[in-house]
Amino acid sequence: MVGVCRRRVSLQKAQKRRAVDWGTLSLKKGVQGANLVVLAVPPGLIVEKGLEAAAVMEKGAVLTDAGSVKGVVVEELDRRLPPRVAFVGGHPIAGSEKRGVEAASADLFAGSVCVVTPSMKSTSEGVRTVTRMWKGVGCSVVKLSPGEHDLLLGEVSHLPHVVAAALTRTVSERGLRYAGAGFGDTTRIASGDSGLWADILIGNRREIGKAAARLLEELKRFQNALARGEREEVAKLLGEARKKRQLFEAKRNKTSKGRS
Amino acid sequence: MVGVCRRRVSLQKAQKRRAVDWGTLSLKKGVQGANLVVLAVPPGLIVEKGLEAAAVMEKGAVLTDAGSVKGVVVEELDRRLPPRVAFVGGHPIAGSEKRGVEAASADLFAGSVCVVTPSMKSTSEGVRTVTRMWKGVGCSVVKLSPGEHDLLLGEVSHLPHVVAAALTRTVSERGLRYAGAGFGDTTRIASGDSGLWADILIGNRREIGKAAARLLEELKRFQNALARGEREEVAKLLGEARKKRQLFEAKRNKTSKGRS
Numbered sequence: 001m002v003g004v005c006r007r008r009v010s011l012q013k014a015q016k017r018r019a020v021d022w023g024t025l026s027l028k029k030g031v032q033g034a035n036l037v038v039l040a041v042p043p044g045l046i047v048e049k050g051l052e053a054a055a056v057m058e059k060g061a062v063l064t065d066a067g068s069v070k071g072v073v074v075e076e077l078d079r080r081l082p083p084r085v086a087f088v089g090g091h092p093i094a095g096s097e098k099r100g101v102e103a104a105s106a107d108l109f110a111g112s113v114c115v116v117t118p119s120m121k122s123t124s125e126g127v128r129t130v131t132r133m134w135k136g137v138g139c140s141v142v143k144l145s146p147g148e149h150d151l152l153l154g155e156v157s158h159l160p161h162v163v164a165a166a167l168t169r170t171v172s173e174r175g176l177r178y179a180g181a182g183f184g185d186t187t188r189i190a191s192g193d194s195g196l197w198a199d200i201l202i203g204n205r206r207e208i209g210k211a212a213a214r215l216l217e218e219l220k221r222f223q224n225a226l227a228r229g230e231r232e233e234v235a236k237l238l239g240e241a242r243k244k245r246q247l248f249e250a251k252r253n254k255t256s257k258g259r260s
Numbered sequence: 261m262v263g264v265c266r267r268r269v270s271l272q273k274a275q276k277r278r279a280v281d282w283g284t285l286s287l288k289k290g291v292q293g294a295n296l297v298v299l300a301v302p303p304g305l306i307v308e309k310g311l312e313a314a315a316v317m318e319k320g321a322v323l324t325d326a327g328s329v330k331g332v333v334v335e336e337l338d339r340r341l342p343p344r345v346a347f348v349g350g351h352p353i354a355g356s357e358k359r360g361v362e363a364a365s366a367d368l369f370a371g372s373v374c375v376v377t378p379s380m381k382s383t384s385e386g387v388r389t390v391t392r393m394w395k396g397v398g399c400s401v402v403k404l405s406p407g408e409h410d411l412l413l414g415e416v417s418h419l420p421h422v423v424a425a426a427l428t429r430t431v432s433e434r435g436l437r438y439a440g441a442g443f444g445d446t447t448r449i450a451s452g453d454s455g456l457w458a459d460i461l462i463g464n465r466r467e468i469g470k471a472a473a474r475l476l477e478e479l480k481r482f483q484n485a486l487a488r489g490e491r492e493e494v495a496k497l498l499g500e501a502r503k504k505r506q507l508f509e510a511k512r513n514k515t516s517k518g519r520s
Contacts, residue, residue, distance in 0.1 A: 155431045156435045157439070164446055168504050175412045176504075178413055180372065180416075182449045183416045183420050183508070186423060186445070186447075187420075187505055191505045192502070202489060202494060215426060218427075222422045222472070227465070234458040235454050237425065244431070
């Protein structure tokens with residue numbers, strides 16, 4: 001397990017915590033002889049670093065990533081990677097608003113879902129290798145096309161991020177004193193890294209736009225029912241949401257404890 | 261400490277857990293000789309039960325509630341209560357999506373904020389009595405007018421509830437499999453009691469309507485920036501939200517661990 005970092009201090013932390021067997025600041029040295037290269041860089045750097053790594057990777061080696069957006073990234077890598085490198089997109093649905101080696105956890109992936117997105121440049125052996133790695137750290141692996149991935153994650157991950165940020169922006173500073181854990185939970189992800197999330201949102205902006213339009217419709221249903229004082233309609237809208245939320249809770253308890 | 265319940269089974273549970281010294285199903289028996297009566301009933305029943313209790317309360321006794329909406333409730337009780345009863349509205353900002361004696365916790369209020377809303381029917385002694393009770397269970401007590409309360413709680417509690425429910429309604433059932441803890445936290449409060457929350461939302465619909473309009477504007481800013489592919493604008497919107505969210509976190513760590 002070789003770690004390649006951009007900053008020496010991160011490398012030292014990773015070595016101290018034994019997150020890597022050895023580490024280097026040189027991408028070239030790091031990927032030499034590797035049969036699997038995992039790109040764990042901010043979404044805006046995946047293509048650039050992927051091409052850099054591929055240029056020095058050996059024939060038949062497999063390249064994968066862990067990015068939250070697949071469509072545009074997979075499309076560009078498929079188009080630009082040299083033929084000798086197999087590429088298999090991946091997205092482990094786990095993590096938190098924290099970052100760096102300090103936030104590492106040995107059971108981060110246990111019980112969570114990892115999506116792999118086989119595409120033009122994927123070999124079946126590459127897909128097997130990547131699947132084996134994610135299963136090895138405790139994920140259940142699901143294959144989706146890059147487009148399907150972006151549609152579904154746009155709904156359940158990217159849109160909630162927009163919502164948490166927009167809700168936080170709406171609240172007055174004075175109101176914060178009266179905010180309890182309801183507000184705290186609803187807006188938790190708004191404290192995530194802004195640059196990283198800007199990349200994710202821009203990368204999947206088409207699907208997020210569609211999901212956001214549906215959300216606005218749902219909010220307007222509440223607005224209308226409230227404006228008209230229709231208590232039964234409000235109770236019905238809330239009741240249906242509650243039922244779906246409980247479905248999620250049941251699925252989560254059964255199959256996953258993903259933290260992304 | 262006398263408990264008055266509507267259902268015998270709740271009373272038995274409360275007695276078993278020693279949440280009350282003794283209990284009764286008769287409101288009349290329960291409030292006889294009481295100097296302080298605390299209404300802890302669903303928001304839609306506060307006025308009705310408050311008037312019922314007041315009819316059998318003694319001269320100079322204090323009536324308070326624990327409802328999440330103050331404006332309409334305080335206004336109606338102030339107008340309809342007999343002159344011999346002092347009324348002081350209250351709202352402890354603590355709780356969870358669970359209900360019943362089973363969900364009781366001795367430190368539920370520790371470190372949380374309780375708002376009291378002195379109004380026409382409040383006596384200064386009544387305000388002192390109610391304040392003493394909430395301080396006694398660990399709250400810091402803040403006085404606000406019923407209108408101010410509804411404006412601020414509309415923003416930080418009621419609107420997030422609408423948002424969590426609307427977001428849950430937006431997501432497809434297929435997407436739920438790929439939902440992680442981000443979605444889980446953002447929508448947690450959508451699993452709260454629908455009838456109770458319908459009462460709260462209807463009771464404060466004017467303030468919620470205003471806050472919802474501001475939220476729609478914020479969502480549209482994201483939509484526009486995403487539609488135009490403006491990465492820097494998206495990062496700026498997220499960065500500002502992040503800063504405010506961290507302000508909340510800092511306030512929470514300093515003054516409160518409210519769970520509502």
